[in-house]
Amino acid sequence: MSEPRKLEVLRAIVEDYVHSREPVGSKALVERHHLGVSSATIRNDMALLEEEGLIAAPHTSAGRIPTDKGYRLFVDRISEVKPLSPAERRAIHSLLAGPDDVEDILERTVRLLSQLTNQVAVVQYPHISRARVRHIEFVLLAPRQVLVVLIADTGKVEQGVVQSGADTSDEDLMTLRSRFLGSIAGSQLDLMPQVLPSVVALCPPGLRGLAGTLAHGLERLADRSRDERMVMAGTANLARSNVDFPLSIGPVLEALEEQVVMLRLLSDMAEDPRGVTVSIGRENPYDGLSEASVVATGYGPDSSAKIGILGPTRMDYPSTMAAVRAVARYLSRILGG
Template structure:
């Protein structure tokens, strides 16, 4: 028996079942795919695939559908992730380029990914503890009132209006900004307090009070927030796929709502050589999600935070993997600024 042909038969079964949701028989394979052999030969190939646990016959049909093991072999045999169309790439760029702050970027990302894949899209907020200071800005609103802005290299913007102990001129405020930015640029957020405690060179004694107040606020703004938070979109897509889940979708919805399970799962997923991670059905280590598949990839400066989709195992894996990876790349580019 030809190993190459056997894998072609498996690929054809996966593709047909994903698009039709109907069990696939040997006659349909011969009619729809140019496999170059007879129905009898295809039946022999299918029997071998079934013996290996790669396909299975549902009770009510003579056709076959892929098992989790079959999907895994199919996914592993995807030699390269195909690129998105130019229209899809333009849509991603247009939507994400118009985003404002980090919350807006995250919201646009999950909505876009859900629309591209027709699955539940999930994004993990950037790990702020690993982020570094990219920019500082002080805006004088009144003689003693200043808007303090801290921008991290993962796109996070923190800002707050504070009151200084005494009046300050714009030129003096600009000097303080220059001194503080020179001290903190490229410093991890977790080290801001220690760095400031070591001193800020180039500041006149007359500006010590303002420096202390501004430094204290920068320390406050640098404290990591949203370290453990995810955002989702497209949960309604699960309701349209209820036929793909043997049991109720309620446990899946509950796991998504609680977020803890998805946070753990995304954090544990390791990227393969193609830059994506795929967990299929029984491979998902949480019972509530064991009937689903998850496709994810990393994004951001160190690719430690994940973005991905969750859906039924009957998923268009090549298209989904391409969409997830493309969106992550645009997102990383935007956050790099």
């Protein structure tokens, strides 16, 4: 069997199985696809695909279904991720347009991606520690109480209250805000501990005590943001795919509930040249996801945070990959990445 025909037969089996959920036989392939060969030849081709571990026979069925290895070859040979339809692009634009509050944007994003793919959608919060300072504010709440606000270029806002230890004026805070902002605007947040002491040293002597307190508050805000979180939507879609998890859907739900598992998996997924990465079945390091696939890509200023979907290995990979990549690009644009 030639390599092009092998890939064509495998593609037909994957597409039919994804569509019908039923094992695929040689007769059905000949009837549904223009493969240009007889049913007997297709049977021989399927036997060779089975020998290579690309398809398998479930139980005593005469039909065949793709294996993890078969899905992997299919995904790797997708020449390009197909574009979304105009209607899908309009839906993304309209649903993600609106207020630029990061939490609201991420909530709308995962709901949208879940609707587009009929899978569970997940998105990591932007890695603010890898982002840069866009703006800071010092707001006097009481003579000795100051609200410190840190805004990153990802749009994420962190804030906290510090006790100044002595009566403070709005004028003093305005002076220090100008000094701090002039020195740290555009600086990486994970470098704040190294940058802030030199800023304090350059402040007027009479304000250095207050400056040190404010610098400590900013450092705490940057450190707090390192706690990784994710937003999720569409868990109900797993229930509708219950037959795709013949062993148990429980471990998949547990992996989603224990966010650290998904966060680690997303962080470890490297992006491929098509701008989207797929981890199939037993390729997932967590045993509970051995019957699931994860499709993900990066977004934001340095693409360090990930957005993606989780679903059964029997999924429409080309459409899912297209949706994940398109939504990630819109999200990056909205967040200024």
